[in-house]
Amino acid sequence: MPTTRQPPSENAWARRATSAFTRGFTASSLFCPRYALYALMSFLALQGLTKRFGDAVAVDQLSLDVDKGEFVSLLGPSGCGKTTTLQMIAGFVEPSAGTIMLAQRDLTKVKPAARGLGIVFQSYALFPHMTAAQNIAFGLEMRGVAKPEQERRVADALALVGLAGLAERYPRRMSGGQQQRVALARALVIRPDVLLLDEPLSNLDAKLREEMQVELRAIQRTVGTTTILVTHDQGEAMALSDRIVVMNRGRVEQIARPTEIYQAPATAFVANFLGKINVLPASVAAGVATIGSARFATPGAADGRCSASVRPERIAFAAQGLAGTVKARIFQGHHWLLQVATDAGLITVIAPNDGRALPAEGAATHLTWRSEDMTLTEPAR
Amino acid sequence: MSTAETRRRASTPWLLAGPALLLFVGVVLIPIAMTVLLSFHDWGQYKGIDPIITLKNWRDIATDSYFFEIFLRTFRIALMVTAISVAIGAPEAYILNRMGPPWRGIFLVIVLGPLLISVVARTLGWALLLGSTGLVNVALLRLGLVAAPVQFMFSETGMVIALVHVLLPFVVISVWASLQRLDPQIENAAVSLGASAVTVLRRIVLPQVMPGILSGSVVVFALAASAFATPAIIGGRRLKVASTLAYDEFLNTLNWPLGAAVAVLLLIAVAAIIVGANRFTERRYAEVFQ
Numbered sequence: 001m002p003t004t005r006q007p008p009s010e011n012a013w014a015r016r017a018t019s020a021f022t023r024g025f026t027a028s029s030l031f032c033p034r035y036a037l038y039a040l041m042s043f044l045a046l047q048g049l050t051k052r053f054g055d056a057v058a059v060d061q062l063s064l065d066v067d068k069g070e071f072v073s074l075l076g077p078s079g080c081g082k083t084t085t086l087q088m089i090a091g092f093v094e095p096s097a098g099t100i101m102l103a104q105r106d107l108t109k110v111k112p113a114a115r116g117l118g119i120v121f122q123s124y125a126l127f128p129h130m131t132a133a134q135n136i137a138f139g140l141e142m143r144g145v146a147k148p149e150q151e152r153r154v155a156d157a158l159a160l161v162g163l164a165g166l167a168e169r170y171p172r173r174m175s176g177g178q179q180q181r182v183a184l185a186r187a188l189v190i191r192p193d194v195l196l197l198d199e200p201l202s203n204l205d206a207k208l209r210e211e212m213q214v215e216l217r218a219i220q221r222t223v224g225t226t227t228i229l230v231t232h233d234q235g236e237a238m239a240l241s242d243r244i245v246v247m248n249r250g251r252v253e254q255i256a257r258p259t260e261i262y263q264a265p266a267t268a269f270v271a272n273f274l275g276k277i278n279v280l281p282a283s284v285a286a287g288v289a290t291i292g293s294a295r296f297a298t299p300g301a302a303d304g305r306c307s308a309s310v311r312p313e314r315i316a317f318a319a320q321g322l323a324g325t326v327k328a329r330i331f332q333g334h335h336w337l338l339q340v341a342t343d344a345g346l347i348t349v350i351a352p353n354d355g356r357a358l359p360a361e362g363a364a365t366h367l368t369w370r371s372e373d374m375t376l377t378e379p380a381r
Numbered sequence: 382m383s384t385a386e387t388r389r390r391a392s393t394p395w396l397l398a399g400p401a402l403l404l405f406v407g408v409v410l411i412p413i414a415m416t417v418l419l420s421f422h423d424w425g426q427y428k429g430i431d432p433i434i435t436l437k438n439w440r441d442i443a444t445d446s447y448f449f450e451i452f453l454r455t456f457r458i459a460l461m462v463t464a465i466s467v468a469i470g471a472p473e474a475y476i477l478n479r480m481g482p483p484w485r486g487i488f489l490v491i492v493l494g495p496l497l498i499s500v501v502a503r504t505l506g507w508a509l510l511l512g513s514t515g516l517v518n519v520a521l522l523r524l525g526l527v528a529a530p531v532q533f534m535f536s537e538t539g540m541v542i543a544l545v546h547v548l549l550p551f552v553v554i555s556v557w558a559s560l561q562r563l564d565p566q567i568e569n570a571a572v573s574l575g576a577s578a579v580t581v582l583r584r585i586v587l588p589q590v591m592p593g594i595l596s597g598s599v600v601v602f603a604l605a606a607s608a609f610a611t612p613a614i615i616g617g618r619r620l621k622v623a624s625t626l627a628y629d630e631f632l633n634t635l636n637w638p639l640g641a642a643v644a645v646l647l648l649i650a651v652a653a654i655i656v657g658a659n660r661f662t663e664r665r666y667a668e669v670f671q
Binding site for chain 1: 564569570573574575577585589
């Protein structure tokens with residue numbers, strides 16, 4: 001078993017929580033001296049990265065700091081600018097504004113061939129006229145690595161991705177999953193500073209994708225390469241990443257750890273994009289939020305109308321709370337999906353299939369949840 | 382299932398292919414067989430065609446250096462035309478493929494345009510341009526690049542120029558077809574691994590379009606070796622190639638058997654080269670591209 005990379009210590013996370021990582025994405029903090037300090041310390045730093053195509057802004061003022069060895073995902077719907085961001089890091093697209101710093105080196109004007117990044121493309125882009133081993137050796141050849149060392153490193157890379165026996169096979173004769181592994185080995189064998197993954201799993205079927213997720217994470221931990229993944233699949237982003245950057249229409253919506261993004265979405269967009277969520281109209285007065293007929297203590301919340309977001313799995317049936325009627329009850333194997341009509345609207349509830357009795361269809365019931373499981377945001381845009 | 386039905390099923394493909402097969406036999410195989418047979422007949426100035434079987438024509442072709450020279454010239458011209466067409470056509474296809482939407486269409490029409498004009502009209506145009514008082518020579522003289530007009534007409538150079546113009550689109554089309562199959566990200570992949578632009582072309586793009594270049598070359602070579610109109614107009618009576626030689630033997634000397642022998646030899650040589658090139662391409666690239 002190869003040695004695994006240690007995840008960043010709790011201390012590092014705490015530092016992040018209070019530092020530029022959470023606050024460094026507003027324009028004003030760009031001029032904060034502390035921000036500059038952290039930009040110096042971080043391994044890969046994107047600052048105010050912007051790309052305009054004519055009048056359209058594909059990426060708008062994106063700032064991101066990535067630590068050495070970290071796995072960061074750019075997550076968002078198609079057209080949110082995540083791929084353009086990746087292509088700017090790779091050097092295939094020239095930024096309209098902003099800088100890219102890698103280990104204190106300004107990459108912004110460096111040619112793609114000289115950046116030394118490993119890239120796995122969505123289509124894999126393997127060289128069809130070369131065998132798996134030749135594909136992997138290509139980057140080493142370009143670097144003038146001596147033949148014996150090339151062979152050793154190619155063999156190591158093939159073993160790393162579990163393709164030791166297929167060195168002499170051509171890509172056409174390989175399955176999608178195998179081609180994907182060759183592409184990964186080809187990107188990693190040059191020992192890149194940063195590994196860029198452009199929707200690498202989207203061409204695989206669901207089962208294989210899950211297997212590859214686990215494997216990709218294990219490989220990344222083994223080699224410890226700083227990795228940036230572009231994906232539209234929230235499950236993939238949550239399963240693989242140390243941190244997720246949620247993007248929408250060229251802007252960053254939230255940068256946080258997967259659990260944080262899921263449990264405390266910063267915006268209504270993030271809440272809706274990651275998993276099922278109930279968004280309910282609420283009004284706050286004197287630290288108490290009123291949702292339909294139910295009241296929740298929310299000390300410190302600003303008075304006025306807002307949206308309350310609650311994950312369906314955090315809602316429980318109770319004797320008191322928000323009154324409603326069960327409209328539908330759907331069995332889904334390891335859980336039940338219920339839809340309850342309340343005076344705050346239709347609410348989706350996910351209840352574990354743990355043998356406890358659930359209200360039948362048509363039954364009157366009450367819903368409740370803890371105040372801390374609820375996020376209050378501005379009404380959805 | 383009855384045996385009659387089985388028999389009928391087995392004959393269905395033959396019945397369906399029948400009409401086309403009959404046409405093929407009627408207009409291709411029978412004339413070729415007759416030409417082959419004709420090449421073994423004798424001929425005399427006063428007796429005409431003598432339907433006996435003799436190797437006289439084939440012996441003449443094999444021993445007379447006149448025929449050897451003409452066949453050598455034919456294949457020399459065809460090789461030159463193929464080489465120049467590939468040298469110009471392959472980069473042209475690559476550039477076309479990288480062009481943006483409006484220009485790509487426009488330039489494709491310009492490149493393929495020559496195919497829409499009759500070979501005779503096009504070649505006569507070249508004759509006007511390449512003549513001793515033609516546009517090209519006048520320009521060269523005025524610019525002081527040459528002291529006397531260059532002899533393009535009735536020369537191999539003139540023939541090669543005109544044939545390249547006619548046949549270039551075939552290379553462009555076949556190379557372009559193979560460029561279309563290229564993964565658009567593949568050049569980026571090579572660049573990200575540290576390859577220079579030249580290395581990307583040589584190591585990544587060229588090997589993948591090689592089947593296209595080879596099939597384009599085969600088409601150009603076959604058409605150049607058997608071209609008639611262009612050599613007839615540019616080369617005239619003075620500079621013969623195999624096809625104009627066969628034509629002259631048939632229609633001027635009226636020595637049909639000798640003309641038939643020349644034509645059959647040209648057919649066999651071109652067919653052998655095409656089959657050989659195809660074998661090579663298939664063996665070399667089957668594993669990678671099938």
